[in-house]
Amino acid sequence: MKTLLSRRSISKLKEPHPNADEMEKVYQAALRAPDHSWLRPWRFIEVVGEGRKKLGQAFINSTKKTEELDEERETKIAALPMRSPMVIVVISKINHEKPNVPRLEQIQSTAAAAQNILIALHDMGYGAYWRTGKYSTERNEHISAELSLDKDDEVLGYLYVGTPEVEASKIPQLENNDYVTHWN
């Protein structure tokens, strides 16, 4: 409960990122997401080091499919994945052959896996920030191809991961009563 109640999104992130042993545990936590019919729709691409340049290029290429980019904008887009030492691309591999498990449920399962990653990282002392920007499949139909994904793979977002550079700002305590009703 302490981990759950203290998790915050941290946008300012520095080295080090979690090592391979730590990420092994983090992905095991992700793979414990609830999953209707055990379709296992979750996929992740872990991007570090020079891989972030490749990701930036995928952002640029997918944007160029629908709009012109001048050099200044290209430079800005290329810098996006550099905001943290690690980026995890969150993908839902949609199985369209199971009418009892609609696409949305597979996306919900993948989002639950992403949340498990955020919680696991926070528990280990790392920071993370879930971003979509303009680069989720919902907002950019060309991004999957640029990431060499299959046509039914959907990108749900990017988890920027690293060591928190700053403490998270204070946020107001929310009241359960604003969100919960009781049927007795």
Ligand SMILES: Cc1cc2nc3c(=O)[nH]c(=O)nc-3n(C[C@H](O)[C@H](O)[C@H](O)COP(=O)(O)O)c2cc1C
């Ligand atoms: C699916 C999803 C996509 C998001 N995309 C962005 C984004 O592109 N840019 C952004 O600043 N925040 C984005 N956010 C919000 C942050 O990840 C974060 O949840 C928000 O800043 C609230 O902070 P907190 O988690 O500490 O309450 C997104 C959140 C979700 C769940």
